[in-house]
Amino acid sequence: MTQQPDEENTAPKDLPSSEDEWRERLDDEEYQILREAGTEPPFSGEYVDHDEDGNYCCAGCGAVLFDADTKFESGCGWPSFYDVDDDRIETRLDTSHGMRRTEVVCGTCGGHLGHVFDDGPEPTGKRYCINSVALEFDDE
Ligand SMILES: [Zn+2]
Numbered sequence: 001m002t003q004q005p006d007e008e009n010t011a012p013k014d015l016p017s018s019e020d021e022w023r024e025r026l027d028d029e030e031y032q033i034l035r036e037a038g039t040e041p042p043f044s045g046e047y048v049d050h051d052e053d054g055n056y057c058c059a060g061c062g063a064v065l066f067d068a069d070t071k072f073e074s075g076c077g078w079p080s081f082y083d084v085d086d087d088r089i090e091t092r093l094d095t096s097h098g099m100r101r102t103e104v105v106c107g108t109c110g111g112h113l114g115h116v117f118d119d120g121p122e123p124t125g126k127r128y129c130i131n132s133v134a135l136e137f138d139d140e
Pocket residue numbers: 058059060061062063106107108109110111
């Protein structure tokens with residue numbers, strides 16, 4: 001009756017299980033954003049004006065997150081996407097800094113990616129505003 005699914009068995013094998021292990025895996029900038037929900041300065045990220053075909057993956061665990069086809073020029077200073085598969089990410093309410101925002105985290109490792117806003121282009125009207133540091137580009 002009380003048996004819970006064993007989460008250890010469903011997580012990718014090489015995913016860190018402690019914050020110490022995350023610290024070892026990530027550099028300081030990645031750790032600050034992915035694990036401590038930091039934000040890189042606007043227009044500082046390597047993918048802000050990046051425009052190639054491929055996939056943007058999670059810098060923490062390597063899971064595919066965003067398709068380059070959904071990237072658009074938002075002018076906000078961070079890589080912006082208008083769509084994502086719901087099972088790749090999770091969202092949750094973020095009330096930090098006196099604002100009500102929707103935080104976007106990796107659906108696989110739970111790393112902080114950025115926020116999603118409702119001022120994106122059609123067809124979704126969404127703007128996933130994501131830190132370059134939280135992403136790794138894969139041009140396959
Ligand atoms: Zn991840």
